[in-house]
Amino acid sequence: MPALSIGFEVHQPYRLNRLFAPDPKVKKKDIANLYFDEINRELLLRIAEKCYIPATMMILDMLDEGFSCAFSLSGTLIEQLEKWSPDALSLFGQVARHRNAEILAQTYYHSIASCFNDKTEFVEQVRMHTSLMHDLFRVDPDIFENTEFTFNNDIAGCVRDMGFCGIFTEGVDRILDWRSPNYLYTCKDIPVFLRNIPLSDDIAFRFTNRSWDKYPLTADTWARWVAQSPGDVVNVFLDYESFGEHLWPETGIFEFMRHLPGELAAQNVSTVLPSVVLEDYSPVGTIDVQETISWADIEKDTSAWMGNDKQRTAFHALEAARVYAKDKKVWRYLQTSDHFYYMASKYGSCGEVHSYFCYLAGDEAFGTYMRILADYEERSLRSTKNRKAAKTLRTLSPETAFHFNSPSGSIGHTAYSLDQFCELVTIVPGDSFQYHLERGDFTCWIQEILGDTELAESIRNCMERQELTDLVCERRQQLWNHLK
Amino acid sequence: MESLKIAIFCWESLYAERVGGLASAATHLAETLAKQHEVHYFTRGQMQDQTISEVHYHYCKPHGNNIVEYCDSMSHGMVENFQTFDKDQKFDYLHFNDWHAVQALHVLQNRNTILTYHSTEFGRNGNKYGDWWEYREISGKEWYGGLIAKRVTAVSATLRNEVMHLYNVPDWKCDVVPNGIVPRQFRAEIDAGEVKQAYGIHPFAPLILFIGRLVYQKGPDLLIEAMKTVCRDHRDAKLIVAGEGDMRQFLMERARDLPANFVGYIPDSEYIRLLNACDLVVIPSRNEPFGLVLLEAWSAEKGVVASNVGGLSENIDTFVDGVKVEPEAGSLAWGINTIMDEPLQAIALGKKGRKKVERVFMWGPIGRKITETYARVVA
Numbered sequence: 001m002p003a004l005s006i007g008f009e010v011h012q013p014y015r016l017n018r019l020f021a022p023d024p025k026v027k028k029k030d031i032a033n034l035y036f037d038e039i040n041r042e043l044l045l046r047i048a049e050k051c052y053i054p055a056t057m058m059i060l061d062m063l064d065e066g067f068s069c070a071f072s073l074s075g076t077l078i079e080q081l082e083k084w085s086p087d088a089l090s091l092f093g094q095v096a097r098h099r100n101a102e103i104l105a106q107t108y109y110h111s112i113a114s115c116f117n118d119k120t121e122f123v124e125q126v127r128m129h130t131s132l133m134h135d136l137f138r139v140d141p142d143i144f145e146n147t148e149f150t151f152n153n154d155i156a157g158c159v160r161d162m163g164f165c166g167i168f169t170e171g172v173d174r175i176l177d178w179r180s181p182n183y184l185y186t187c188k189d190i191p192v193f194l195r196n197i198p199l200s201d202d203i204a205f206r207f208t209n210r211s212w213d214k215y216p217l218t219a220d221t222w223a224r225w226v227a228q229s230p231g232d233v234v235n236v237f238l239d240y241e242s243f244g245e246h247l248w249p250e251t252g253i254f255e256f257m258r259h260l261p262g263e264l265a266a267q268n269v270s271t272v273l274p275s276v277v278l279e280d281y282s283p284v285g286t287i288d289v290q291e292t293i294s295w296a297d298i299e300k301d302t303s304a305w306m307g308n309d310k311q312r313t314a315f316h317a318l319e320a321a322r323v324y325a326k327d328k329k330v331w332r333y334l335q336t337s338d339h340f341y342y343m344a345s346k347y348g349s350c351g352e353v354h355s356y357f358c359y360l361a362g363d364e365a366f367g368t369y370m371r372i373l374a375d376y377e378e379r380s381l382r383s384t385k386n387r388k389a390a391k392t393l394r395t396l397s398p399e400t401a402f403h404f405n406s407p408s409g410s411i412g413h414t415a416y417s418l419d420q421f422c423e424l425v426t427i428v429p430g431d432s433f434q435y436h437l438e439r440g441d442f443t444c445w446i447q448e449i450l451g452d453t454e455l456a457e458s459i460r461n462c463m464e465r466q467e468l469t470d471l472v473c474e475r476r477q478q479l480w481n482h483l484k
Numbered sequence: 485m486e487s488l489k490i491a492i493f494c495w496e497s498l499y500a501e502r503v504g505g506l507a508s509a510a511t512h513l514a515e516t517l518a519k520q521h522e523v524h525y526f527t528r529g530q531m532q533d534q535t536i537s538e539v540h541y542h543y544c545k546p547h548g549n550n551i552v553e554y555c556d557s558m559s560h561g562m563v564e565n566f567q568t569f570d571k572d573q574k575f576d577y578l579h580f581n582d583w584h585a586v587q588a589l590h591v592l593q594n595r596n597t598i599l600t601y602h603s604t605e606f607g608r609n610g611n612k613y614g615d616w617w618e619y620r621e622i623s624g625k626e627w628y629g630g631l632i633a634k635r636v637t638a639v640s641a642t643l644r645n646e647v648m649h650l651y652n653v654p655d656w657k658c659d660v661v662p663n664g665i666v667p668r669q670f671r672a673e674i675d676a677g678e679v680k681q682a683y684g685i686h687p688f689a690p691l692i693l694f695i696g697r698l699v700y701q702k703g704p705d706l707l708i709e710a711m712k713t714v715c716r717d718h719r720d721a722k723l724i725v726a727g728e729g730d731m732r733q734f735l736m737e738r739a740r741d742l743p744a745n746f747v748g749y750i751p752d753s754e755y756i757r758l759l760n761a762c763d764l765v766v767i768p769s770r771n772e773p774f775g776l777v778l779l780e781a782w783s784a785e786k787g788v789v790a791s792n793v794g795g796l797s798e799n800i801d802t803f804v805d806g807v808k809v810e811p812e813a814g815s816l817a818w819g820i821n822t823i824m825d826e827p828l829q830a831i832a833l834g835k836k837g838r839k840k841v842e843r844v845f846m847w848g849p850i851g852r853k854i855t856e857t858y859a860r861v862v863a
Binding site for chain 1: 499534536666668669671672673674675678679682751752753754755756757760
């Protein structure tokens with residue numbers, strides 16, 4: 001008979017302002033109002049009313065009766081609760097201090113910083129989160145839950161080095177092969193909890209699915225499934241917003257939860273905290289995760305955030321923005337995974353899930369993101385080491401980016417920075433290159449938009465593609481050296 | 485891994501004389517290998533030697549009254565260049581592409597040599613034997629190259645069987661190493677409606693694209709026949725036929741009552757626009773040693789209906805990343821209709837195809853395969 005370990009991820013992002021337009025008159029201290037959407041407050045209040053307050057009150061009752069569960073709260077959520085819904089925050093405070101609940105660590109900004117090559121930013125954000133948990137709730141998390149369960153060998157090693165005793169990730173079939181997720185494993189010498197995907201999705205996704213042959217799902221059925229699972233401990237991890245927000249109260253989700261402890265007890269299944277699992281059970285094997293996995297969609301990889309060219313463009317621009325980030329706060333808000341999630345272009349049932357969570361369409365999300373990142377870098381130019389180099393290497397908005405064309409129209413390749421220009425200029429078709437060369441577009445763009453007169457002059461008389469590429473790439477390298 | 489010194493012999497390259505798909509295949513392979521090894525590329529061209537992306541290009545200026553003489557002259561020029569760079573540190577492996585440089589292979593046959601077949605004269609002639617002197621001369625060189633090379637590779641299992649059958653290349657000597665692709669070159673963010681409108685097509689009308697030479701081997705006539713059926717079920721369907729060839733007049737006569745637009749030869753940039761704007765790519769070839777168009781369509785995440793022949797047959801998993809049909813009008817029409825009935829399914833097939841490209845057809849893994857073949861030369 002396995003034990004059951006239930007955890008909840010609680011997070012709200014600062015959604016970006018859909019109507020953003022650069023406004024030099026806005027002072028630096030008011031920048032948040034310019035970058036972030038007013039809808040954040042509205043949505044937070046709605047979710048607090050529908051989910052955070054009623055669900056947490058229910059959970060508190062359950063905790064008193066001996067039910068145990070883990071919570072992972074993001075820093076951006078806590079900030080918004082402090083501002084707009086202190087009631088909900090105090091409820092979470094009660095949960096955090098409850099002996100039957102455990103608080104997990106994550107990145108403060110619920111960010112994708114763990115995917116950066118350089119892990120220092122990731123480490124920094126985890127530290128920020130643990131000190132927030134300590135200051136706010138007087139708890140010191142021992143177990144780590146990365147943004148949307150993003151995980152690979154490097155992340156495991158990094159989290160181990162920070163001193164955590166365990167880490168959560170998805171029980172992905174291709175990693176486990178024939179093995180069961182209902183045991184403790186290790187990766188790079190740190191214990192790993194693997195989420196049981198079917199049992200978690202029964203609640204999170206299938207609960208309201210009328211075409212599912214097990215509909216309607218009741219607590220006793222689900223408890224029986226848990227009891228019948230082989231293994232030591234079944235890890236179930238859910239978006240907390242499932243209660244009341246994704247699944248409305250009318251679906252019966254609250255009744256399901258209220259009856260769950262009793263039904264579990266009837267089946268002799270006990271609920272345990274992750275730290276207790278670590279004490280009671282020892283790892284049965286090791287997992288080796290070369291690729292990056294996560295709990296997103298059916299791919300269970302990073303394709304929800306870095307699956308298409310736009311997302312990758314935005315991600316690389318964000319990573320490169322480190323040198324511009326004197327005011328790290330805004331840069332870090334921009335690292336929140338949700339911004340990338342909105343840019344996804346997926347079809348089928350995953351696409352439907354994406355569009356449910358998105359407050360704007362993929363293309364629009366990308367445009368907004370790049371505009372804000374470009375504006376942020378532009379404002380930071382003064383504080384960089386070499387202002388001229390920084391201007392030339394900065395990220396551009398869709399309005400100032402270089403759009404490759406042919407005589408008959410767009411060919412769909414766009415360079416949002418000099419870095420990307422170097423990459424694209426070698427892969428665009430020869431006739432498109434020739435078209436721009438003859439019109440003098442390259443010189444013009446480098447001169448007017450990037451403001452690099454020296455480079456513009458040196459390529460003015462270039463007639464060969466290779467020669468131009470070499471000159472631009474060499475100059476780019478030189479400028480980065482100035483900046484670093 | 486130890487760094488090798490590799491010589492590549494090919495009659496075309498991306499940065500000088502460029503004729504067809506061989507230029508991009510050989511150049512990309514050279515650039516991939518150059519990331520770990522020292523690569524010298526011997527080719528022809530009217531320019532000074534140069535180094536691009538770590539690959540050293542050495543050019544010669546051949547002359548000749550016909551293609552065979554011309555290639556012999558080129559081979560000798562290549563060997564001359566080769567000797568200059570072979571002095572201090574000897575080359576480890578010599579990699580020849582197609583028949584053009586077989587004369588050079590002959591001179592250097594005692595070294596570690598590899599010959600890659602991208603196609604055969606028999607296949608280029610529409611799977612028919614020829615009886616004129618060039619045909620005999622060229623297939624003679626293809627046979628001789630296969631005989632003296634230490635190892636041979638072919639771009640698909642079909643082509644491998646073909647060279648084994650035609651030229652008696654023994655089974656143990658021959659590997660399959662497919663061509664690669666740079667998918668980023670073909671996937672672009674394009675407003676499909678705008679491109680369709682530029683061709684006078686309604687933005688929401690489903691667009692079928694055919695690209696290739698208009699010759700019997702590529703089967704455009706089958707597609708035109710199939711369109712007659714397709715248009716009965718999908719009245720809004722449109723066809724664009726891109727490419728030139730002997731059959732153009734004949735095809736245009738046949739397609740007089742069909743919503744087909746023959747746009748002739750198109751530049752690369754226009755190809756990318758059309759490829760990304762269309763809803764379906766059809767490859768109705770009767771013979772296809774590899775079928776690069778398939779990888780290009782997959783790179784752009786497009787659904788594909790293709791003939792069940794050669795490289796196409798090997799690479800497509802039907803109803804997973806494309807639909808395979810018989811090279812015959814009725815079967816083709818069925819395949820096209822099946823995909824057009826379920827537009828979302830077509831997109832899913834295209835996405836699966838793109839995944840396959842990233843898994844199997846990136847130059848990185850293919851470079852590794854080639855070095856494995858190199859290693860077998862000395863084993």
